[in-house]
Amino acid sequence: MQKNPVQCQFVVALDSIVGKWKPIILYHLLQGKPLRFNELRRLLPDITQRMLTLHLRELEEEEIVKRVIYPQIPPKVEYSITEYGKSLSPILETLHQWGAAHLERKQLKEAKNEQTETD
Amino acid sequence: MQKNPVQCQFVVALDSIVGKWKPIILYHLLQGKPLRFNELRRLLPDITQRMLTLHLRELEEEEIVKRVIYPQIPPKVEYSITEYGKSLSPILETLHQWGAAHLERKQLKEAKNEQTETD
DNA sequence: TTGTATAGTATTAAAAAAGGTACTGTAATG
DNA sequence: CATTACAGTACCTTTTTTAATACTATACAA
Numbered sequence: 097m098q099k100n101p102v103q104c105q106f107v108v109a110l111d112s113i114v115g116k117w118k119p120i121i122l123y124h125l126l127q128g129k130p131l132r133f134n135e136l137r138r139l140l141p142d143i144t145q146r147m148l149t150l151h152l153r154e155l156e157e158e159e160i161v162k163r164v165i166y167p168q169i170p171p172k173v174e175y176s177i178t179e180y181g182k183s184l185s186p187i188l189e190t191l192h193q194w195g196a197a198h199l200e201r202k203q204l205k206e207a208k209n210e211q212t213e214t215d
Numbered sequence: 216m217q218k219n220p221v222q223c224q225f226v227v228a229l230d231s232i233v234g235k236w237k238p239i240i241l242y243h244l245l246q247g248k249p250l251r252f253n254e255l256r257r258l259l260p261d262i263t264q265r266m267l268t269l270h271l272r273e274l275e276e277e278e279i280v281k282r283v284i285y286p287q288i289p290p291k292v293e294y295s296i297t298e299y300g301k302s303l304s305p306i307l308e309t310l311h312q313w314g315a316a317h318l319e320r321k322q323l324k325e326a327k328n329e330q331t332e333t334d
Numbered sequence: 335t336t337g338t339a340t341a342g343t344a345t346t347a348a349a350a351a352a353g354g355t356a357c358t359g360t361a362a363t364g
Numbered sequence: 365c366a367t368t369a370c371a372g373t374a375c376c377t378t379t380t381t382t383a384a385t386a387c388t389a390t391a392c393a394a
């Protein structure tokens with residue numbers, strides 16, 4: 097990892113939200129309702145337990161996500177967004193909007209290409 | 216890559232700016248001045264030619280960066296941000312701000328820990 | 335007694351990303 | 365004549381990320 101100070105702020109921010117599953121985990125947790133481990137699994141049908149664990153640990157480490165263990169059997173663990181984590185909301189929002197526009201643009205272009213090909 | 220529609224917009228947006236060097240390449244190009252290949256290399260002292268080429272190609276593919284070849288010898292190629300690429304500006308800006316705050320927070324916390332340890 | 339649900343861990347394998355080094359061709363410079 | 369600048373490409377290795385599978389413990393239900 098380059099130690100370039102200019103890059104740092106971007107990288108720091110991106111590290112917190114990048115990862116194959118982090119954006120969607122955050123998306124769900126930002127809805128506000130705490131979610132249990134298996135609830136998250138069901139919301140991300142293709143994630144493996146290992147990957148979910150790893151990403152949640154990273155998010156917890158950065159105090160973006162809070163992990164609460166209820167000492168019961170069978171075990172219960174709830175994950176929720178922290179106040180600090182909520183500050184990511186504008187970033188996610190901006191990304192989502194840009195992504196949507198980007199997709200639309202791509203699709204328009206593809207449609208145009210198909211048209212000129214059949215002309 | 217998960218084909219989850221909820222994740223798509225995030226992933227699409229992130230793909231355009233994520234990569235070990237993309238944010239800093241974009242940062243420099245967003246200054247407005249077109250940059251030559253080797254100028255970029257000098258600005259990113261640790262990047263290899265190969266990595267710079269690959270990232271620039273990806274950015275070009277997405278029409279975020281424009282590549283102009285001047286048929287001279289020695290060759291001259293200029294990279295610049297496109298109008299479309301400029302639309303990434305708010306994302307980068309938001310990320311940069313959040314990253315700066317996140318770093319500050321981390322440093323404050325470390326300082327606090329050191330203090331309590333020496334108490 | 336077998337199976338289910340819970341929230342994971344451990345181990346190994348595969349795939350993707352990044353890095354390192356050498357090499358191209360042409361012209362100008364020392 | 366050797367070196368430098370330019371903008372890369374080709375080939376190979378290392379590192380990182382992701383995936384797959386099996387396993388843990390406990391309690392409850394059929």
